[in-house]
Amino acid sequence: MTAMATRIQERASGPSFLQTFLSRHGGMMPTFAAVGILLLLFVGAEIFLRGDFITPRNISALLLDNAYLLVLAVGMTFVILTGGIDLSVGSVMAFSGILGAKLLADGVPAVVAVPAMLLGGAAIGLMIGILVQYFDVQPFIASLAGLFLGRGLAYVVSLSSIKVEESSLLWLQSTRIRLGDWYITPTGLIALGTVAIAAFVLHLTRFGRTVYAIGGSEQSARLMGLKVARAKVGVYVISGLCGGLAGLVLTAYSGAGYPRNGIGTELDAIAAVVIGGTILTGGRGYVIGSMIGVFVYGTIKTIISFMGAEQSWMQIIVGALLLLFIVVQRAIVARSEGRR
Amino acid sequence: MPADTEVPPIVEMRGITIRFPGVLALDNVDFTLRPGEVHSLMGENGAGKSTLIKALTGVYAIDSGTIAVAGERRTFHTAADAQEAGISTVYQEVNLCANLTVGENVMLGHEPRRGGGIDWRATQKEAARHMESLGLAIDPRSMLSSHSIAIQQLVAIIRAMVLEAKVLILDEPTSSLDRGEVEQLFEVIRDLRSKGVAILFVSHFLDQVYEISDRITVLRNGTLVGEHLIEELPRDALVTKMIGRELEDLATLEKSSHRAIDRSGTPVVRAEGLGKRGVLEPADLEVYEGEVVGIAGLLGSGRTELVRLLYGADRPDAGQVEVQGAHAKVHSPRHAIDQRISFSSENRRAEGVVADLTVAENIVLGMQARQGWVRKVPKKDQDAVVAEYIEALGVRPANPQALVGNLSGGNQQKVLLARWLATAPQLLILDEPTRGIDVGAKADIQKKVSELSSQGLSVIFISSELEEVLRLAQRVAVMRDRRKIGELDSTQVDLDGLIDYIANAGEGSAA
Amino acid sequence: MRSIWRHRLFWPVVALLTLIAVNSIARPNFIKFRVRDGELFGAIITILRDSAPLMLVALGMTIVIATRGIDLSVGAIMAVSGAVALTIIDNSGDAGNLGVVLIAVVAALLVSLVLGVWNGFLVSVLGIQPIIATLVLMLAGRGVALLITGGFITTVNSEPFSFIATGYLFVLPFAFFISVAAITVIGLVERRTALGVLTEAVGINPEASRLAGVRSRGIIWGAYIVSGTLAGLAGILYASNIRAADANAAGVFIELYAILAVVLGGTSLNGGKFSIAGTVIGVLIIQTLDSTILFLGVPSAQSPVFFAIVVVVVVVVQSPRIRNAIGRMSRSRQPKAAAVEPPVEDKQKAEVTR
Structure with a gap:
């Protein structure tokens, strides 16, 4: 009786714009918060550093310096949206990078080496996905195996760093497409392209919607007849592929493959995704948010190096920020559960 | 309108047998479902209703027998297979995604596409059209989680319609709905029936079964008892078929409601103005020594909320509790247990048993928690207590080392009862202790409550089955809309009177 | 006899014995012991000695995992603990003084305990998922350690401090005694008191345990405190072994190896x-x-490949899919859903209304 009455009432009075907006887009709030923090960081840095922070050069460099992390964060977003986690991305990136550098150094043409890097990443992702989906292994443990495997294989390829001489790869980094003082490199374009493709897949394909549905309730998704197995394996393959791509970007950026690259980078990627408003239990979040998260991360890093502070502050601040976001998310989730 | 028997059936299950380790879950069961009928599947817990549904929806593989849908023999391996064949299921715990919009939940997996991507505008329009056709006018772009369970259930049914389901299985859809919401659901069901959809309905509420069904199939212990048209099967006959014997176990139970209670002294426990904003309006409650106080009211009326506040499971923001006349701080279950108050939750599996521990460990858990972790209850004492209660309550299997998760609902409930009795409480709060358990266990538990209260234990007894409340309790507190509306002496009121009071008291026609 | 190979420690023991057998055959030196200056040496002794930090961390991790949690911050806590101890010794100006070393060790353990309290607070009071809650410290902890050491690798030359990891007591390495002591204390506390079974109850069903009167918050909180403190002790061992506090290298990946050890030992990550x-x-x-x-x-850099293979083999062998397949081979056949759901019909209302 009561429900019916309230429902009619609700329609009679007509929900306000704000109510409608909140009932439709409440899940976006954490992402808006991330945008807020990014703006706050920009403004704060601009004031404290007396106006030479927000410059075209700095902003352009932000994308350039963090392109690899952006690519990783995109892959991580897929995984976290299903409620999983992928610890392997840093190692996969290192493996892919050193594999590419080695192949190129051995005279393999780039048209072969680059696909090999991507496939290498995707293969590790596939292994993780199969373990998670078909052997009921927790994502944490399965991707832990991926982490060990990627790191070990990186050292198997080479114990030391390998310089890249291949011009087409270096071109990705050295080319600067300029617009006034602004510039973007092909690696930056790759990263932005990855974001765009991911946004398309997540919001405009059934695969993408299945990813969200699994994060909401895997059992429901299965009972609704969605292709859960395919999507669950798929997100890890995508994350592995992104790991491979990040290896390509990082190798181009640093001009070398190095098996020690990306130790702990998986944590940075997870932190960026969470700061960008994706909820770790899955089902809520946006890949655009992850991009914002990466920029927040990169901006903090830039500010710290501007201020000449020790890099150890970086870890502490990112940790604190992560904590802040987690507590906020926790409050949001608790509230939305309370409403039901 | 009852469907004509001449209509060719949409689902024909013949000779279905399913075996689990040590159990014959279904033994050669036939089941027929015809288009345009509402067909109720009835049986006690453990009769095989769920197993039969799961066989039909591809969740369980059948050991022998055949399933034909629209005359064609089918084997389903997954829920998706069954859906493709036009069989959709709506479960009691809504199986949708709360993180997505209403419209998306309706259309998920069937969104119209354009130019390689989902056409959201068309998707929302399509969803709105389907919702309109069943009379649900809510914003398809609002989040599913912002709606009540009743609405979510309707959304699930609408989704089934998008899949063009020819068979709709409703598994206990009404258990968390209020009266008005049930009416609304039934309207939708009637509408679907008139469109030729075959509906398989499962509910524990006999009234609802008789209100909506055209036909009833009764199962008992995994075997088919019979299929009947609703008008040919009176209620008592149905109950007899379900249970397989007259209700003798329950009928011969000694009533404890007539026992005289001395209320002149100090109550064992007394709550004054106990409440919490948005959860329960401040309410008073007193329980005297040896008294059984029933709490009656519909689901969601605040009866569970009241006892949870009393027990400290949730924290009250108003009122106080007195134990034996002295003010007592009860802010957590620990405090309550220190005051020798015990509470058995209505949610046996999530809030009661610890499934992966043994029967013995579960029984001892309460005692051990009370003693603290440092002093372990000696093995000898543990064994003695466990043996005593397994015997006294008739826990089956009588194996202290069996994992509780493998026991039936009734036996899990007995283990919980044992856990609490072992802590020697002065007040025992039982929230729906007999829900979803078989008649034998039900009788055992009622008998035990009656017996213990005659020995001086105070009990608060909550149940949806009002007969049970009236049989056990000397006094009944009635709740409605998160408020206590009154108290009745159970010798002064009969079942109809109590129902009337729950429904109407305070609105002019109080009992 | 079936009961023996069904025992949950059967496969772990077989794996360990196989490894030892393979080693003994491949290199006879493996099982040889040498006595020098009243101190015992040999490959097995080295294993016992070197395993001490991992042992401490894994013991703490076991308790945390039993509560259905996980502690990712142990490596970072090791780094902090080492940094605290060495900074105190370094600043004291009297590195060889036993009292100074004792103070340093106690201070490091106290700091680790506080970090454990922090983790436990996030998990048990704020209700944050353990992976995430401990991720915070995992990220920030090394930064804190670097701040303590001023960004350098602090090295000291302190006899008493080095003794912790490299010294000998009654012919056996001192570190081994620390391991054994930790195992004994944890084992006794968990199994001689009711803590073990209460921890299990909390891990299996936190809400039911709370309503049964178990102080679940305290038990969960305590688990993280134990884990943090043991990690601190492991950090001291590590620093003592290399005679330095290396905030970037101390305990890297140890959380992963510890989790692996717990899983290898048959404890489920589901608590x-x-x-x-x-x-x-x-x-x-x-x-x-x-x-x-x-x-x-x-x-050694390539060894992760082997561990990856071990992880994969272990989890695949433990997976329901493979277990069912083995079960089918040994018995007749099982219904496909039996492993997922017991065939007891028991309608429980999903807690959606509250």
Whole structure:
């Protein structure tokens, strides 16, 4: 009786714009918060550093310096949206990078080496996905195996760093497409392209919607007849592929493959995704948010190096920020559960 | 309108047998479902209703027998297979995604596409059209989680319609709905029936079964008892078929409601103005020594909320509790247990048993928690207590080392009862202790409550089955809309009177 | 006899014995002991000694995992603990003084305990998922350690401090005694008191345990405190061994090896039933495997590949899919859903209304 009455009432009075907006887009709030923090960081840095922070050069460099992390964060977003986690991305990136550098150094043409890097990443992702989906292994443990495997294989390829001489790869980094003082490199374009493709897949394909549905309730998704197995394996393959791509970007950026690259980078990627408003239990979040998260991360890093502070502050601040976001998310989730 | 028997059936299950380790879950069961009928599947817990549904929806593989849908023999391996064949299921715990919009939940997996991507505008329009056709006018772009369970259930049914389901299985859809919401659901069901959809309905509420069904199939212990048209099967006959014997176990139970209670002294426990904003309006409650106080009211009326506040499971923001006349701080279950108050939750599996521990460990858990972790209850004492209660309550299997998760609902409930009795409480709060358990266990538990209260234990007894409340309790507190509306002496009121009071008291026609 | 190979420690023990057998055959030196200056040496002794930090961390991890949690911050806590201890010793100006070393060790343990309190607070009071809650410290902890050491690798030359990891007591390494003491204390506390079974109850069903009167918050909180403190002790061992506080290298990946040890020992990551003995065996398997890989001449940097293979094999063998397949082979056949759901019909209302 009561429900019916309230429902009619609700329609009679007509929900306000704000109510409608909140009932439709409440899940976006954490992402808006991330945008807020990014703006706050920009403004704060601009004031404290007396106006030479927000410059075209700095902003352009932000994308350039963090392109690899952006690519990783995109892959991580897929995984976290299903409620999983992928610890392997840093190692996969290192493996892919050193594999590419080695192949190129051995005279393999780039048209072969680059696909090999991507496939290498995707293969590790596939292994993780199969373990998670078909052997009921927790994502944490399965991707832990991926982490060990990627790191070990990186050292198997080479114990030391390998310089890249291949011009087409270096071109990705050295080319600067300029617009006034602004510039973007092909690696930056790759990263932005990855974001765009991911946004398309997540919001405009059934695969993408299945990813969200699994994060909401895997059992429901299965009972609704969605292709859960395919999507669950798929997100890890995508994350592995992104790991491979990040290896390509990082190798181009640093001009070398190095098996020690990306130790702990998986944590940075997870932190960026969470700061960008994706909820770790899955089902809520946006890949655009992850991009914002990466920029927040990169901006903090830039500010710290501007201020000449020790890099150890970086870890502490990112940790604190992560904590802040987690507590906020926790409050949001608790509230939305309370409403039901 | 009852469907004509001449209509060719949409689902024909013949000779279905399913075996689990040590159990014959279904033994050669036939089941027929015809288009345009509402067909109720009835049986006690453990009769095989769920197993039969799961066989039909591809969740369980059948050991022998055949399933034909629209005359064609089918084997389903997954829920998706069954859906493709036009069989959709709506479960009691809504199986949708709360993180997505209403419209998306309706259309998920069937969104119209354009130019390689989902056409959201068309998707929302399509969803709105389907919702309109069943009379649900809510914003398809609002989040599913912002709606009540009743609405979510309707959304699930609408989704089934998008899949063009020819068979709709409703598994206990009404258990968390209020009266008005049930009416609304039934309207939708009637509408679907008139469109030729075959509906398989499962509910524990006999009234609802008789209100909506055209036909009833009764199962008992995994075997088919019979299929009947609703008008040919009176209620008592149905109950007899379900249970397989007259209700003798329950009928011969000694009533404890007539026992005289001395209320002149100090109550064992007394709550004054106990409440919490948005959860329960401040309410008073007193329980005297040896008294059984029933709490009656519909689901969601605040009866569970009241006892949870009393027990400290949730924290009250108003009122106080007195134990034996002295003010007592009860802010957590620990405090309550220190005051020798015990509470058995209505949610046996999530809030009661610890499934992966043994029967013995579960029984001892309460005692051990009370003693603290440092002093372990000696093995000898543990064994003695466990043996005593397994015997006294008739826990089956009588194996202290069996994992509780493998026991039936009734036996899990007995283990919980044992856990609490072992802590020697002065007040025992039982929230729906007999829900979803078989008649034998039900009788055992009622008998035990009656017996213990005659020995001086105070009990608060909550149940949806009002007969049970009236049989056990000397006094009944009635709740409605998160408020206590009154108290009745159970010798002064009969079942109809109590129902009337729950429904109407305070609105002019109080009992 | 079936009951023996169904025992949950059966496979871990078989794995360990196999490793030892393979090693003994491949390099007879493996099982040889030498006595020098009243101190025992040999490959097995080295394994026992070197496994001490991992043993401590894995013991704490076992308790945390039993509560259905996980502690990712142990490596970072090791780094902090080492940094605290060495900074105190370094600043004291009297590195060889036993009193100074004792103060340094106690201070480091206290700091680790506080970090454990922090983790436990996030998990048990704020209700944050354990992976995430401890991720915070995992990220920030090394930064804190770097701040303490001023960004440098602090090295000291302190006899008493080095003794912790490299010294000998009654012919056996001192570190080994620390291991054994930790195992004994944890084992006794968990199994002689009711803490073990209450921890399991909390891990299996936190809400039911709370309503049963178990102080679940305290038990969960305590688990993180124990884990943090043991990690601190491991950090001291690590620093003592290399005579330096290296904030970037101390305890890197140890959380992963510790989790692996717990899983190898048959404790499920889903919480609940746990086995201290299993974890001990798990640690020994990892350390022996590490020693084997080293013996094979594989660069230690490449050893993760082997661990990856071990993880995959273990989780695949433990997976329901494979278990069911084995079960089907040994018995007749099972319904496909029996492993997922017991065939007891029991309608429980999903708690959606509250």
